[in-house]
Amino acid sequence: MAQYFRNIYEAVLTIIVGMGVTFRHLFTPAVTVQYPHQRDILPDRSRQKLYVDMDDCEGCRQCERACPVNCITVETVKALPDEDLGMTKEGKQKKLHVIRFDIDMSKCCYCNLCTFPCPTEAIHMTADYEYSTYNRADFLLKFARYTQEEADSLRERSRKEKEAKMAELKKQGGMN
Numbered sequence: 001m002a003q004y005f006r007n008i009y010e011a012v013l014t015i016i017v018g019m020g021v022t023f024r025h026l027f028t029p030a031v032t033v034q035y036p037h038q039r040d041i042l043p044d045r046s047r048q049k050l051y052v053d054m055d056d057c058e059g060c061r062q063c064e065r066a067c068p069v070n071c072i073t074v075e076t077v078k079a080l081p082d083e084d085l086g087m088t089k090e091g092k093q094k095k096l097h098v099i100r101f102d103i104d105m106s107k108c109c110y111c112n113l114c115t116f117p118c119p120t121e122a123i124h125m126t127a128d129y130e131y132s133t134y135n136r137a138d139f140l141l142k143f144a145r146y147t148q149e150e151a152d153s154l155r156e157r158s159r160k161e162k163e164a165k166m167a168e169l170k171k172q173g174g175m176n
Contacts, residue, residue: 047110048129050103052143056088056122059096063114063123071107072114075100077154078161088120098144099151105131106139 033040042048059076076096079085085094115124133139146154 042127042129046127046129047112047125049105049126049131050108050114050141051124051126052101052103053122053124054098054101054143054145055086056120057098057101057143058088058092058094058120058122059098060119062117062119066113066117068111068113069107069109071104073100073102073104074098075151077158088122090120092120097146097154099146099154101143103141103143104139105141106136 059074061074061076064070064072064074076098079095079097085097087093110125112125115121131139144151
């Protein structure tokens with residue numbers, strides 16, 4: 001009989017404790033952010049969308065090598081000695097045409113490993129987190145400033161230079 005009343009006492013106590021928790025939270029203000037009318041302030045080091053400043057990119061491909069999921073694609077062509085491609089913000093002369101710099105944000109794991117090896121700090125994470133889209137192709141970010149025709153002509157020039165060097169090396173090898 002004592003067990004019967006103990007069970008009733010524990011049931012009532014459990015209900016009272018549960019209702020106390022409920023009433024305590026009933027009168028606290030809501031913490032829900034009414035997005036998109038209100039937006040959270042992101043921390044300084046939040047990892048969101050990648051951005052590349054092509055004025056500072058020298059085409060070293062360190063970011064591409066550091067990416068664990070291969071979402072960065074960089075293609076470069078060597079500049080001619082008389083070409084002036086400009087300077088980086090550190091004052092270093094650019095020696096490569098960056099004809100392709102693509103980042104596939106649908107593959108990106110937001111690890112931020114690509115930003116650390118960049119010698120000119122050209123690639124960094126922005127605080128932009130509103131880039132949802134219905135089309136998967138919109139997640140491919142293209143940063144290169146060359147048109148397709150300009151890129152093709154630079155590739156062709158590079159191919160011809162390599163062929164000329166190979167022909168010269170064969171010619172020199174045949175003379176010896």
